[in-house]
Amino acid sequence: xxxxxxxxxxxxxxxxxxxxxxxxxxxxxxxxxxxxxxxxxxxxxxxxxxxxxxxxxxxxxxxxxxxxxxxxxxxxxxxxxxxxxxxxxxxxxxxxxxxxxxxxxxxxxxxx
Numbered sequence: 001x002x003x004x005x006x007x008x009x010x011x012x013x014x015x016x017x018x019x020x021x022x023x024x025x026x027x028x029x030x031x032x033x034x035x036x037x038x039x040x041x042x043x044x045x046x047x048x049x050x051x052x053x054x055x056x057x058x059x060x061x062x063x064x065x066x067x068x069x070x071x072x073x074x075x076x077x078x079x080x081x082x083x084x085x086x087x088x089x090x091x092x093x094x095x096x097x098x099x100x101x102x103x104x105x106x107x108x109x110x111x112x
Contacts, residue, residue: 008034
C-alpha cells in the first residue's frame, strides 16, 4: 500500500506529511490545513487581535513565573553551551553537585 499524501483543506494542495502538523491520526485527518495555511491564519488573527494576544500572554507569564524561569534557563543553556537541561543536570551530578529543578506543575523545588 502506497503512502497517501494529504490535501490541505484551505489551499487544496496535496503536500507531503511534513507540511502538516503532527497528528495522532494516521494518515492525518482530511480536515486539517497545512502548516503554511495555519501560519497565515494565525498571523492574520494576531494582526487583528494584537492587544488581546499580548494580554493573554502577559497573564500566562504572571501566573507561571516558574515555567518562565525554566524556559529561560533551557534557552540559555542551549544557546550558550548547546546543552539540554537534562545534560546539564547530568554533568553537575557527575561533579557531585546538587541540581535544583523548578517543578513544571508547582513552584516547589526538587533536589536530586
